[in-house]
Amino acid sequence: MQNVLFEIIEDYKTNHKNLEVTVLKQEVVLKGETITFQLNGELQQDIFHKIKADVLGTLRRKLNNYSIHLESEIKEEESGKKKLYTSTDKLQYLKEKSPALAEFQRRFQLETDF
Template sequence: MALEKPKEVQESVSEIKEATIPVKQPQLAEEFDLEKLQQVLEAVIDQYRSQHKNLEVTVLKQPVFLDQETVTFKLNGEIQQDIFYKIKPEVLQVIRRKLNNYSVSMEAVIVEEEVEGQKKLYTSTDKLQYLKEKSPALVELQRRFGLETDF
């Protein structure tokens, strides 16, 4: 023999359960594309330009890629990355407000730039070799004057 709760108690328990279920308020998350993002970034760039913040403008003009709601800036080096992280909160707030989407996030990646598919010339020997290929007369000068490659 199982004891059953009176119907009044069962009804009040079910009313309490219904009342305690949290109702989620819809987050502002309008969809946007790269074109809308570029328009917002241009507005931010104009604002920084009017304040004569040229380094920030340079960072914001770097190539931007959009993956769902993540905006990724491809930066050239650590200096740009430092500037990016300095302005990130302000820019992110503006982007979220203007796009009406508060789940947008921003990232930065540093990419090494290759010039015309060639590696960068760092050492003196590499630079000399490049110049020899470009101008064969340099080989003759090196031979004639007995110039060394390690300078």
């Protein structure tokens, strides 16, 4: 299954369908004859539903298994994990991870406004 999925991804890359490639590269869970894609959000789920029929048809044909099904689910984010959007947030995270960075910043009087 992974080989066929890789071929599908390469085909989408060739046709410059980068959003579809991103969706197909998400984590996949196989239970019985159901293939579930673990997606990151609503946008990926919308893209998945647009390509689902094409991907399912290709998988069924190349695997010679017409009873497989494709599903998607949005995986939950870790509740305690904060996303780092701004440069200040990223710097603060790195300073918490490596106190030497804070000392470096203090010693050389480096500004944090960037």
